[in-house]
Amino acid sequence: MSNFTKKQVSDLVKGSLDWDTLHMMLSMPKDKERYANYMSVLQDQVSWDDKIIMAFGPHLYLAETTADKSLVTKCSCGHDFGDYRSNWKLNALVYVRDDEEKMQEVYPKLMAPDTNWQVYREYYCPTCGVMHDIEAPTPWYPVIHDFQPDIPALFDWLDLPAPVNA
Amino acid sequence: MTIQEKINGAGTRPASLLPSGLTLNDHRNLILKRTEETGHYNGLETLEFKESDPIGYERIFSKLRAGLVNSREVAKKIAASPIVEQEGELCFTLYNVAGDCIATSTGIIIHVGTMGAAIKYMIQNNWESNPGINPGDMFTNNDCQIGNVHPCDIATIVPIFHEGNLIGWVGGVTHVIDVGAVGPGSMSNGQIQRFGDGVQITCRKTGVNDTPLRDWLHESQRNVRTPKYWILDEKTRIAGCHMIRDLVEETVREEGIEAYERFATEVIEDGRRGLVSRIKAMTIPGKIKTVAFVDVPYAHEDVAVPSPFAKVDTIMHAPCEITVKPDATWRLDFEGCSRWGWHTYNANPVAFTSGIWVMMTQSLVPTERINDGARYATEFRLPKGTWTNPDDRRTAHADAWHFLVSSWSSLWRGISRTYFGRGYLEEVNAGNSNPCNWLQGGGINQEGEIHAVNSFETAACGTGACAVKDGLNHAAAIWNPEGDMGDIEIWELAEPLLYMGRTIKTNTGGYGKYRGGLGFETLRMVWGSADWTMFFMGNGYMNSDWGLMGGYPAATGYRFEAHNTGLLERISEGKSLPLGKDRDPGQCELEKHLGPDAQVKRDKQCITTEAIFENGDLYLNYLRGGPGFGDPLDRDIADVENDLNQNFVLPAFAEKVYGVVISQDKDGAWSVDSEKTVLQRGNIRQARIARGTPTRQWMESERQRIIDKDASVQVQQMFASSFYLSERFLNEFKTFWDLPASWELKEEELGIPMFGAKHHMDLSELPDVHPVIMTEQ
Numbered sequence: 001m002s003n004f005t006k007k008q009v010s011d012l013v014k015g016s017l018d019w020d021t022l023h024m025m026l027s028m029p030k031d032k033e034r035y036a037n038y039m040s041v042l043q044d045q046v047s048w049d050d051k052i053i054m055a056f057g058p059h060l061y062l063a064e065t066t067a068d069k070s071l072v073t074k075c076s077c078g079h080d081f082g083d084y085r086s087n088w089k090l091n092a093l094v095y096v097r098d099d100e101e102k103m104q105e106v107y108p109k110l111m112a113p114d115t116n117w118q119v120y121r122e123y124y125c126p127t128c129g130v131m132h133d134i135e136a137p138t139p140w141y142p143v144i145h146d147f148q149p150d151i152p153a154l155f156d157w158l159d160l161p162a163p164v165n166a
Numbered sequence: 167m168t169i170q171e172k173i174n175g176a177g178t179r180p181a182s183l184l185p186s187g188l189t190l191n192d193h194r195n196l197i198l199k200r201t202e203e204t205g206h207y208n209g210l211e212t213l214e215f216k217e218s219d220p221i222g223y224e225r226i227f228s229k230l231r232a233g234l235v236n237s238r239e240v241a242k243k244i245a246a247s248p249i250v251e252q253e254g255e256l257c258f259t260l261y262n263v264a265g266d267c268i269a270t271s272t273g274i275i276i277h278v279g280t281m282g283a284a285i286k287y288m289i290q291n292n293w294e295s296n297p298g299i300n301p302g303d304m305f306t307n308n309d310c311q312i313g314n315v316h317p318c319d320i321a322t323i324v325p326i327f328h329e330g331n332l333i334g335w336v337g338g339v340t341h342v343i344d345v346g347a348v349g350p351g352s353m354s355n356g357q358i359q360r361f362g363d364g365v366q367i368t369c370r371k372t373g374v375n376d377t378p379l380r381d382w383l384h385e386s387q388r389n390v391r392t393p394k395y396w397i398l399d400e401k402t403r404i405a406g407c408h409m410i411r412d413l414v415e416e417t418v419r420e421e422g423i424e425a426y427e428r429f430a431t432e433v434i435e436d437g438r439r440g441l442v443s444r445i446k447a448m449t450i451p452g453k454i455k456t457v458a459f460v461d462v463p464y465a466h467e468d469v470a471v472p473s474p475f476a477k478v479d480t481i482m483h484a485p486c487e488i489t490v491k492p493d494a495t496w497r498l499d500f501e502g503c504s505r506w507g508w509h510t511y512n513a514n515p516v517a518f519t520s521g522i523w524v525m526m527t528q529s530l531v532p533t534e535r536i537n538d539g540a541r542y543a544t545e546f547r548l549p550k551g552t553w554t555n556p557d558d559r560r561t562a563h564a565d566a567w568h569f570l571v572s573s574w575s576s577l578w579r580g581i582s583r584t585y586f587g588r589g590y591l592e593e594v595n596a597g598n599s600n601p602c603n604w605l606q607g608g609g610i611n612q613e614g615e616i617h618a619v620n621s622f623e624t625a626a627c628g629t630g631a632c633a634v635k636d637g638l639n640h641a642a643a644i645w646n647p648e649g650d651m652g653d654i655e656i657w658e659l660a661e662p663l664l665y666m667g668r669t670i671k672t673n674t675g676g677y678g679k680y681r682g683g684l685g686f687e688t689l690r691m692v693w694g695s696a697d698w699t700m701f702f703m704g705n706g707y708m709n710s711d712w713g714l715m716g717g718y719p720a721a722t723g724y725r726f727e728a729h730n731t732g733l734l735e736r737i738s739e740g741k742s743l744p745l746g747k748d749r750d751p752g753q754c755e756l757e758k759h760l761g762p763d764a765q766v767k768r769d770k771q772c773i774t775t776e777a778i779f780e781n782g783d784l785y786l787n788y789l790r791g792g793p794g795f796g797d798p799l800d801r802d803i804a805d806v807e808n809d810l811n812q813n814f815v816l817p818a819f820a821e822k823v824y825g826v827v828i829s830q831d832k833d834g835a836w837s838v839d840s841e842k843t844v845l846q847r848g849n850i851r852q853a854r855i856a857r858g859t860p861t862r863q864w865m866e867s868e869r870q871r872i873i874d875k876d877a878s879v880q881v882q883q884m885f886a887s888s889f890y891l892s893e894r895f896l897n898e899f900k901t902f903w904d905l906p907a908s909w910e911l912k913e914e915e916l917g918i919p920m921f922g923a924k925h926h927m928d929l930s931e932l933p934d935v936h937p938v939i940m941t942e943q
Contacts (some may be wrong), residue, residue: 054588106677107819108750108752138881140885157451
């Protein structure tokens with residue numbers, strides 16, 4: 001098993017890691033310490049103090065609040081999407097590309113879906129406007145709750161104490 | 167897992183093929199029972215051989231694995247088909263007596279499972295009694311109702327004996343150019359039932375004493391359009407199987423039969439443990455929900471099918487709930503899938519479950535040790551009656567890949583969320599492109615011979631973006647980890663189609679912080695044929711990939727074909743010619759170089775059936791790009807500048823999607839203004855906030871559309887089909903949208919044909935047929 005430094009993990013997150021190290025990360029057995037390094041790197045990137053437990057996206061985290069240790073989904077800007085067990089998308093802004101004109105804002109003519117078949121739903125942070133996700137379903141499709149992690153089981157795998165409210 | 171207690175003809179069974187005296191079926195049943203009772207393959211709670219003699223264990227594995235790869239590399243040189251020889255569409259796999267895979271070669275490793283299913287079918291249906299299983303026998307299978315992906319994957323299966331006892335099997339598969347379906351080409355359209363899907367061979371004994379039977383050779387060659395390729399493909403498979411059989415015999419001589427047989431069981435338990443270990447090391451336990459769709463636009467006038475009930479627009483629906491369990495096994499449940507249909511995209515459960523390992527070997531289990539152990543660590547649930555577990559024996563499967571690869575794209579997204587969450591960003595993949603278009607057709611070729619083609623340029627589409635880098639351009643296809651677009655010169659030998667151009671396809675990679683890999687396009691002019699047809703096969707109205715964590719899906723497909731082009735006259739007159747580079751399809755660049763009477767079809771109808779093409783006609787083969795990762799406004803400015811200067815993105819979309827402020831110098835080079843771009847990106851984020859609607863508020867309006875039944879017929883048909891098959895999906899849908907208890911949606915309301923919806927007949931209803939069932943259904 002390989003071990004990687006926090007600096008290397010930081011470079012990985014930034015997309016600037018050298019290819020040789022990246023290739024080693026790909027080809028060698030996974031480093032269990034990655035989790036701690038990764039959380040530390042992510043924590044350094046945000047201006048708030050709530051403790052990051054997991055990343056849901058480049059700007060979206062599961063965090064344990066300092067106030068009451070509750071677990072929430074949180075944007076890098078600090079916007080709180082609420083309890084991590086509920087679908088954060090329901091507390092986001094959505095913009096639906098549901099006609100040809102809206103589709104052609106993002107793809108040339110003939111290279112976007114026909115909105116009688118499929119739409120794009122863009123989910124934005126209400127505070128900073130970052131785009132956290134795009135769904136591409138048919139009309140009518142329920143908003144998808146992408147991921148519901150089993151936090152106690154993960155921390156058991158990591159041999160770390162689980163957050164108290166997991 | 168089926169445990170077949172009684173088999174017909176048991177009273178006439180010959181002497182056992184095993185030293186235990188058991189029938190093959192009883193032997194397999196014992197393994198299944200021990201596995202079920204203990205959770206370990208064949209009850210192996212310890213790996214005694216591996217632990218007591220690790221070098222001996224590894225020596226056997228290395229010898230077998232190297233021999234499998236070597237046999238594939240040698241045997242493929244026998245083939246003349248560019249699909250096999252250029253693209254490597256072949257694979258060899260070694261099985262134990264029970265038909266469970268021990269090790270496999272490189273190549274189209276989906277057939278680890280499909281050939282294993284064929285062996286299990288022979289075991290379960292008492293082939294040892296009739297037609298008998300003897301040294302020197304060969305069996306051929308391509309039956310999709312046994313587990314094959316599509317009829318063009320022909321498998322040769324050879325039993326391996328030692329001192330009169332069966333000790334295993336070897337299977338070899340090649341993707342042949344044509345199987346004599348209604349439509350020419352290996353993955354054709356036009357037929358809508360098995361009865362037009364080409365020759366179907368059900369584990370037939372096709373050789374004895376290491377020699378193909380004469381009746382088989384005569385019959386099989388005249389049932390296909392391309393007999394030369396067919397027979398050389400068969401020689402390829404036989405040669406590879408016999409090389410591997412020799413290798414096993416040599417291994418037994420060197421290591422002893424006891425060591426070999428212990429290895430042949432332990433290695434599968436070892437594979438099962440390997441997957442569990444990787445799941446625990448890389449993923450996050452919990453539930454992941456994901457979904458994929460595929461458009462089936464059959465109402466269009468350019469889709470000619472023999473039966474009126476197939477002339478409907480429908481949508482394939484593949485929702486999946488992945489549960490990663492605390493014990494690091496996992497379950498994939500496809501509750502809610504839509505019904506099978508009257509087209510060639512249906513899939514057998516084995517094709518689905520076996521195919522998953524093609525993608526998982528590229529991330530979760532990137533090891534040469536892929537075998538059936540991974541399947542034993544995975545629970546699959548594929549509900550009966552859906553497109554991936556049809557309950558009707560009439561279904562066609564020629565292009566099962568069309569649905570399969572689309573549904574798998576969503577699995578990349580799902581599992582990548584867990585890699586990303588723990589910090590293994592290097593493993594994240596936003597998905598795979600839907601690898602298409604499939605250029606297919608046939609007629610009389612430039613050699614004056616009956617011919618069929620399927621261009622495997624598709625083996626080099628764009629890949630999905632990673633969380634640390636862009637996807638690869640024109641590089642791979644999900645079904646073959648060794649993607650290759652093939653040499654132009656070889657395709658021109660194989661097809662009566664000249665290359666007018668082959669170039670990277672602008673704007674095809676999904677946008678994102680890291681963009682999807684770009685596809686490419688080739689413009690082909692028909693030349694030298696006598697009578698020739700072609701058709702299109704790909705996605706157009708919909709995307710099956712989505713993009714991940716703020717990245718966009720890749721571009722969808724479109725169709726361009728041109729007839730009566732005047733090109734032959736323009737060539738003789740030295741006028742300009744269309745040379746590909748259809749960078750912005752709205753600008754109709756190619757049409758500027760055609761004669762005034764040209765008839766052009768430029769639209770989103772990306773599935774068609776045979777159309778006549780004369781010499782000089784044009785066909786644009788557009789191979790798709792991959793989906794993107796992350797918010798495009800986070801893309802490095804220098805990378806966008808490079809995209810512009812390489813024609814990877816059109817300037818208008820660099821400005822609108824990537825938010826860059828750009829200018830072009832007198833030599834045409836683009837540059838990005840960093841300071842202005844930072845401001846512009848801030849403006850775009852504010853514009854998003856201004857145009858966005860709180861999701862719960864938007865849900866109110868969407869709910870009203872559902873109550874008003876305001877959606878296209880194909881969307882409603884998809885939901886109605888899934889609701890009929892899955893009460894759970896219906897209830898979840900109604901709960902999410904808070905619909906009245908009385909709300910319902912039935913296909914009967916839609917005014918479209920419903921053949922197969924209510925009345926069907928499963929393969930298991932045939933007399934003396936015991937299908938192999940390896941998934942929960």
